[in-house]
Structure formats: structure tokens, C-alpha cells
């Protein structure tokens with residue numbers, strides 16, 4: 001009677017294992033498949049009869065053999081279970097994902113547990129791979145990461161121009177100021193502003209003014225080196241930090257920017273628009289005690305350029 005109940009229990013257990021929503025694979029020392037449950041059959045398209053007794057890697061050449069062997073060998077050698085998550089390896093078995101909720105995840109994300117299985121003499125005779133489909137969790141987490149990256153980008157950039165916004169740019173200016181205190185390596189600052197921009201707005205309308213600002217920002221972005229830091233400081237005022245640049249080199253850059261901006265012809269609807277800019281340059285020196293003072297000196301140079309008649313470069 002007792003034997004019958006135990007036999008029935010084993011029978012039920014086998015049915016559960018066959019139908020459970022987790023992949024179960026038992027392997028012997030030679031990586032021959034000894035058990036292949038319903039989950040594995042459904043997702044691989046191979047029946048248990050097709051794969052049983054055959055080498056796993058010969059059956060599935062798309063598996064990363066050296067990686068999986070390393071993992072499984074550690075279980076054979078240490079006798080303890082091993083675990084790997086989808087973050088470490090997206091999909092161990094390249095199964096497609098058919099979950100309606102996660103239509104954008106083409107492949108199944110998987111977590112894998114590898115268990116040592118002992119025989120009657122308590123030595124490890126087989127290993128069991130437990131494969132969990134974690135596509136929904138992974139997609140939600142990846143979606144959240146994407147949203148955070150997007151939010152981070154939006155909080156750092158100016159909406160109209162895509163340049164660093166004022167807050168970000170000022171933080172970077174602080175960093176360059178402090179770096180100078182440590183290294184004394186040359187670093188220059190250029191502040192510049194579109195001349196008579198109010199007239200553009202008043203004559204052609206605010207959208208035309210926006211086009212001018214956007215085009216100038218794009219031109220600036222294309223003109224600076226990778227290590228330079230461009231930002232929109234205010235309405236039509238911009239700042240550029242030029243690392244490893246002396247005052248003379250910064251003036252040279254400012255002058256070539258001034259000339260290239262002067263020759264730009266911008267299209268807005270049926271209009272052809274042009275603009276000029278005035279620029280102030282200030283190389284950081286040890287006599288400049290604070291970042292505010294540095295910015296103020298560059299701003300003063302910019303206003304000097306305005307007073308000199310605009311469309312020119314002045315130094316602090």
C-alpha cells in the first residue's frame with residue numbers, strides 16, 4: 001500500500017516536472033541529455049526523444065559551449081550549485097519570446113541555475129540545468145533603464161538646441177575651474193551672444209528666432225572639438241569651455257567662429273536669415289579666485305565687444 005502511494009507520488013512529480021513553466025535539463029558527465037522536459041520541448045522545437053542520450057552541444061551548436069562548460073564544470077568540481085542571471089548573459093538557450101506583454105523582446109531572457117545531482121553513493125553523477133524565463137522582468141527593467149537614461153539626458157540638455165543647459169554647463173565650468181587649481185593646465189572660456197537678436201524676433205517672429213538659435217547651436221556643435229564644452233547659457237547667449245587652450249588660441253577659435261557664423265545663411269520657411277555674434281574670451285589665471293569671477297570677466301569682455309560695435313571678439 002505504502003509502495004503504491006510513493007509510486008503514485010513519483011508519477012505525479014514527473015507530470016509536474018514535465019509541465020512546469022521552467023526548463024529542466026539533466027546532463028551526464030559527457031554532456032549527454034538525460035532529461036528534457038516539456039518547457040524545453042516547446043521552446044526548442046525538439047522532443048525529448050530527439051535529444052535524449054545525445055550530446056547537448058552537438059544538438060545545439062548555437063549554444064556558447066565554452067561559457068556553459070566553464071559554468072557546469074565548476075558545479076562538477078565544487079559540488080555546489082551555480083547561478084547566472086540575464087544581466088550576465090541574456091539568453092543561454094536562444095529561444096524566441098512569444099509573450100504578448102513583452103512584444104518588443106524578441107528573445108527570451110533567462111536565468112539559469114545549475115544543480116549537482118548525486119547518485120546513491122552520494123557522488124555527483126549528473127547536473128541539472130534549471131532555466132527560468134525572466135523576459136517580463138528583464139523587459140520592465142530595461143524599459144525603466146531606457147526611461148532613466150532619457151530623463152537624465154533631458155534634464156541635462158536644453159530643449160531647443162540639444163546643447164548642455166545652463167545648470168549642466170555651469171557644473172562643468174566648476175569642474176574645469178577646480179581642475180585648473182590642481183593642474184594649472186591652460187583653459188579658456190568664451191561667452192557669446194547673437195547681435196540684435198530682438199530685431200530678428202520682432203521682424204520675423206518668434207519661430208524664426210528659434211530657428212536662428214537652433215541653427216547657431218548646431219553650427220557651434222560642429223565647430224568645437226570633442227573635449228570642448230558648449231552650452232546655452234541664456235536666451236541667445238552661449239558659453240564654450242576650451243580645455244588645453246591659451247587665450248591666444250581661444251581668440252583664434254572665437255574669431256573663426258565669428259566669421260563662419262557671419263557667413264551662415266539660414267532658411268526659415270521662405271526667408272533667408274543671417275546673423276552676427278559678439279564674443280568675449282577669458283583664459284583662466286591663478287589671479288582669478290572664483291568661478292563666478294571667471295564667468296564675469298568673460299561676460300565683461302562680451303559686453304566690451306557689444307560696445308565696440310558688435311560682430312567682434314574682445315578679451316578680458
Ligand SMILES: Nc1nc2c(ncn2[C@@H]2O[C@H](COP(=O)(O)OP(=O)(O)OP(=O)(O)O)[C@@H](O)[C@H]2O)c(=O)[nH]1
Nearest residue numbers: 193194195196197198199201206209210235236306
Ligand atoms: N525666439 C526666441 N527668442 C528668445 C529666446 N530666448 C530669448 N529670446 C529673446 O532674445 C531677445 C534678446 O534681446 P536683447 O537681450 O535685447 O539682446 P539683442 O537684441 O540680441 O541685442 P544685443 O545683445 O545688444 O546685440 C529677447 O527679445 C528675448 O525675448 C528663445 O528661446 N527663442
